[in-house]
Amino acid sequence: xxxxxxxxxxxxxxxxxxxxxxxxxxxxxxxxxxxxxxxxxxxxxxxxxxxxxxxxxxxxxxxxxxxxxxxxxxxxxxxxxxxxxxxxxxxxxxxxxxxxxxxxxxxxxxxxxxxxxxxxxxxxxxxxxxx
Numbered sequence: 109x110x111x112x113x114x115x116x117x118x119x120x121x122x123x124x125x126x127x128x129x130x131x132x133x134x135x136x137x138x139x140x141x142x143x144x145x146x147x148x149x150x151x152x153x154x155x156x157x158x159x160x161x162x163x164x165x166x167x168x169x170x171x172x173x174x175x176x177x178x179x180x181x182x183x184x185x186x187x188x189x190x191x192x193x194x195x196x197x198x199x200x201x202x203x204x205x206x207x208x209x210x211x212x213x214x215x216x217x218x219x220x221x222x223x224x225x226x227x228x229x230x231x232x233x234x235x236x237x238x239x
Contacts, residue, residue, distance in 0.1 A: 120207040128217045148183040162191040175200035177214035182223035
């Protein structure tokens with residue numbers, strides 16, 4: 109009888125870059141457009157009214173399906189740090205985390221210090237092939 113593996117190593121997705129826009133080769137899905145920061149404000153921060161909610165809680169938790177290149181996290185964390193002295197818990201579920209190289213590239217394009225800092229601090233924990 110064959111043993112069923114208890115876990116498997118998730119491979120990073122193959123991305124192609126169209127300028128500053130990361131695109132999944134397999135899915136054809138665009139992770140974010142070239143105006144990634146503005147897009148995160150329009151589609152994530154604004155609709156959830158996060159800016160107005162950040163200052164009112166000593167602990168704030170965000171859950172997200174899909175971490176992608178970490179752009180939503182970085183924009184949210186940056187704005188939280190400016191508006192609150194509290195603690196941010198950010199929980200994201202990701203099926204296939206992009207490679208460290210792709211996340212580093214996105215962090216370079218975002219211009220967000222929090223994006224680059226998070227990459228440096230967490231890279232050793234989740235670095236997979238292609239980092």
